[in-house]
Amino acid sequence: MVEHTHQAALADVIRASRVALGFSQEGFADHIQMHRAYYSKIERGEKNVTLATLERVAKGLGKTMSELLNEAGL
Template identity: 40%
Template sequence: MLSLASHVGRNISRARKLRGITQEQLGEMVGQPQSYISRIERGEKNLSLETLEKISNSLGVDPDRLLIRFQREPSKLQAEREALVDKIVASLRDRKTKELKIIANLVTDVLKAIDSKD
């Protein structure tokens, strides 16, 4: 079983890569050198809650998304699904409330259409 530090590091790495951010860029965003980010992602460095918060804010991911699934490693399908959800959430973060309401209505309509085909 992976240690918590290794698990969090893998989640950070996945989220960073999904957003097309290098370790160096993430380091600049959180005020740490690339080598520090690398050690976190390899599970070699325990990070503080403050650093976890900076990283999650920089990646546009809720901190709990970096901590989930500690008990077991997700399957490839689960990891792909989680990456897609993270990508969707990241694309919505900076939208205005009015836009989010429109998007929510569209998603609801699309899901109803999909569900009605089953």
Template identity: 50%
Template sequence: MREARGLTQEGFAHDVGLHRTYVGSVERGERNVSLDAIWRLAEGLGTTPAAFFER
């Protein structure tokens, strides 16, 4: 979703208040993500948390 919107990891992470390496590890599936982070990521992408779980 982030790449489809033309956002860099660094810029996106800054916009949502998370660290670049955290966003990268989330995208690679290396982290268990908190609900707070899910909300931040979703809002930063202009979507809802539910969109992350749709197929």
């Protein structure tokens, strides 16, 4: 069983936000000009994202980094 970490909480919020916008993982990765495999690792909580990467994802979702972190309870 995988421990629910801060990364996992943020990953859940990112995934839910992407799905709510109707994007596939591949489509969203293309939208933010990120490799699909790398983006997939972010959504699985396997990557500890930098602030620059989090900002890129947040902008693609139409949110701020603050909103994503707050939604993740961080």
